[in-house]
Amino acid sequence: MPEEIVIELQAVSKHYTQKHPVFTDINLQVKQGEFFGLVGVNGAGKTTLIKSLLDFCNINQGNIYLFNQAHTNPNARQQLAFFPEQFAPPAFLTGQGFLQYMARLHQQPYEIERIISICQAIDLAVDALQRPIKSYSKGMAQKLGLAACFAAQKKLLVMDEPMSGLDPKARAYLKRYLLDLKVQGVSLFFSTHLLVDVENLCDRMAILHAGQLRFVGTPADCCAQFNSPNIEQAYLNCIA
Known part of the structure; x- marks a missing residue:
């Protein structure tokens, strides 16, 4: 039975003016159960590509x-x-209220046992849910948004930069939780600047640079194609 394609982009172009295209002729597929990372410098168009994907x-x-x-x-x-890049939940709500x-x-029931399990899995203190969001740190608000995504099942x-604002412990917890979801067949398409996360999580990756996909494939293939023993140097060689 063929694998289901959950995301497909066919010759997609986006520009605000003819002289300043964001990206051109983007072709990409993500399969069910695949973890796919999108990387690129600031302003490469990663967020715009995700916004385009979501209409x-x-x-x-x-x-x-x-x-x-x-x-x-x-x-x-x-x-x-x-999960957006700049996640800002309503400050007047409590975490639980959100x-x-x-x-x-x-249109789902609020299952407190499941919420507690998710919070513990991504290192969000359960008692923080009773506090107003305006008292949250950047990292706590980030975890709350991630918890909402995971609770939706x-x-x-x-996800656009899901690791942003997370400390090393929370990043480690989040990656472990994501890999547990992968075992369950969940697919992930995310942008990041953290190449180590791409290496740890992704089946495949794409490098978006100067409006073009410069590479699509596995992290190992990226290292091989750009003649580097590590993904960071391979990335630099790719965009050079």
Whole structure:
């Protein structure tokens, strides 16, 4: 039985002006159960590509499919959870209030045992859920948003810089939890500047640079193609 394609981009281009394209002719597939990392320098277009994928902004050319449906069809997004780059939950809510609100949006019951399990797995203190979000640190707010994504129990996670603001312990916990989800068949498409996370987590990766995909393949293939013993140097060689 062929593997399901959860994300497909066909010759996708996005530009704000003809002289300043964000990216051109992007071709990409992500399969069910695959972990895929998108890397690039600041301003490379990673966030815009993710926004295009989710139909938050229009594309100029090409086609995008989610679960074999046009990305402009709201039903195509029912099986995914999204975590934005600049996550800012409502400061007036408590952590629990926010998670309860998200559960209602997803038309799911608020299962406190599951929430406790997720919080413990990603190093978010359970008692913090009773506090107002305005008292949270950047890292705590980040964990709260991640917990909401995981509680939604979707087949596909789309995340823009999910490790941002997390301390080394929380990053280690998050990576371990993500790998547990991978065993369950969950797919992950995420952007990052942390190449070690790509190496630790990803089946495949893409390097977006100067509006083009310079590389798509496994981290090991990246090292081999760009003649480097480590992914960081391979990346530098790729964009040089």
